[in-house]
Amino acid sequence: MRKDALAWPVAGLVAGWAGLAISWFGAHLLDAHDAPVPAVAEQIVRRLPGGLVEQGISALGHHDKPTLVAIILVFLTIAFLVLGWLARRTQLWAVGIFAALAVVAALAVSAQPHTGVRDQAPIAVGLVIWIGLFSVLTSGLRLDADGDPIGGAGEQRRFVLRAGVMVAGAALVGAVTPSIGRARRQVEAARARLRIPGLTKPKVPAGADLGEAQPWDTPSGSFYRIDTAFTPPYVNPETWKLRIHGMVDRELSITFADLLARQRTNAWITLNCVSNYVGGNLISNAWWSGVRLRDLLAEAGVQKGADAVLQTSEDDWTCGTPLAALTDDRPAILAVAMNGAPLPVEHGFPVRTVVPGLFGYVSACKWVVDMEVTTIDKAVGYWITRGWAVEGPVKLASRIDRPRGGATVKAGTYTFAGVAWEQEVGIAKVEVQLDGGDWQTARLGTVPSIDTWVQWAIDLKVGPGAHRVTVRAVDRNGVIQTSVKRDVVPDGATGWHSISFKAS
Ligand SMILES: Nc1nc2c(c(=O)[nH]1)N[C@H]1C(S)=C(S)[C@@H](COP(=O)(O)O)O[C@H]1N2
Ligand SMILES: [Mo]
Secondary structure (H helix, E strand, C coil): CCHHHHHHHHHHHHHHHHHHHHHHHHHHHCCCCCCHHHHHHHHHHHHCCHHHHHHHHHHHHHHHHHHHHHHHHHHHHHHHHHHHHHCCCCCHHHHHHHHHHHHHHHHHHHHCCCCCHHHHHHHHHHHHHHHHHHHHHHCCCCECCCCCECCCCCHHHHHHHHHHHHHHHHHHHHHHHHHHCHHHHHHHHHHHHCCCCCCCCCCCCCCCCCCCCCCCCCCHHHCCCCCCCCCCCCCCCCCCEEEEEECECCCEEEEHHHHHHCCCEEEEEEEECCCCCCCCCCEEEEEEEEEEHHHHHHHHCECCCCCEEEEEECCCCEEEEEHHHHHCCCCCEEEEEECCEECCHHHCCCCEEECCCECHHHCCCCCEEEEEEECCCCCCCCCHHHCCCCCCECCCEEEEEECCCCCEECCEEEEEEEEEECCCCCEEEEEEEECCCCEEECEECCCCCCCCCEEEEEEEEECCEEEEEEEEEEECCCCECCCCCECCCCCCCECCEEEEEEEC
16 A cells, blocks of 8 residues: 555544634634534434434433534544545545535534524634645645656655644644633622622531532532533623513513512522432432413413413523422422522523423423413423423432442441432431341421422441442332332433442
8 A cells, every 4th residue: 555545534634623613703802602513412402203312312411412422523534534535536525425424413403492603614614624724735635647756756744744733733722622611700700799799508407418429519519400402502691681471361471681670589409300210310309490471470470270380491491391390389490599609500590490390391491581371282392202202200218328339348237328208398317228128217407398309327237248238218208219120211211229249
């Protein structure tokens, strides 16, 4: 094989990555809503059957989206190498494949909400860069009639030099890109400037935290995160508006300032995801502050026959929430703060919905901008069309946090600990079974309300060797948590959490 045969795929790779870097840079510079690669990834997620996406979420936790982006980048890398190789014969291969990739990106971007010319421009620029750099790199590689590169003897040195400059340039552009997003900076700055009067976070209620496992109140930085957005929507509180309409007497349009001027409700509320498998960590507890939806809906005047609210976020995600959960006594709120600070951008800044007792996919709309009062058959949300249940009340569940499965603990008296929950019903009892013995009653933390999870702990003697421990909860209606194992689809997992560990 000729030594410069390798130059062709390398040229594809260098031009390909340089084009990617520059189009990514362009997307940030233009404040595009969606950069091409994340847009493709998001469209893949949106088009996959719900079950697959949810399996991805449970297998990869919060890293499902970065993983998909990485897979796309690997695929692109292979495509760049292949098109470079094929282009030895004719440049048409390179032009054709680059163009095909650009078309896929353009289609994905146009399918994303709120996108326009500004989002397509970086793709056009990227395509021009791809073809331009590839031609520059390969111009001297073509062979003359004698089979020598037409560039002559100096060609190899020239090629390496050009490719080096391109790689360095692309790396530089790639490195500065994350810091130039105007939208992100503006919204982060607006968030930092924001002072919400009277915002406080109280101490954890006495007795709630047993101090044996994870903290009862989850710090915002470790609060679980689930959404379909690769980059969170950057919503400016100064321009944010919520429209409440549909089956109401008076349509409402609420600004952030309106919201701050209203009476606020504060509460400890545990949020959980329907995709939380038994023993999983897609559940967290925080101090939320916001305005009761019951009051806003009363002001709008809900008409007879309405029994649901279809919520829409700034990025066009939707969920249908039963009206009753928004108007009964539970603190269903339009939250403006989490743990005594404005909402983090990833958790819905500036405003999101929080409804205790319902899974997030039917209630907890982040970046919420629209609420349509309607009927349940018309309030068909994002996950419902993907095979998930219309109704999503949280289920009675419990989890072992201490010890971790597979851990080795010291033989003797050991403190087992964890959490149990069934918001809006409440936990009456938690029982623990060691090595198939009798069920023993654990001590429970005291909770401020039925809106949160409950910690449990129990001291048991463990001898040296292998063990298995199982937990189950009993709710305030006397219902014992079912041992029947069910998958997260369509309406949340069931079954007892059971782990094995060793003592020595
Ligand atoms: N805009 C928007 N809101 C959303 C979602 C989403 O994908 N987009 N996901 C929902 C789901 S499935 C859950 S479990 C909660 C998670 O909220 P968190 O990320 O603040 O924990 O947000 C809900 N709200
Ligand atoms: Mo969820």
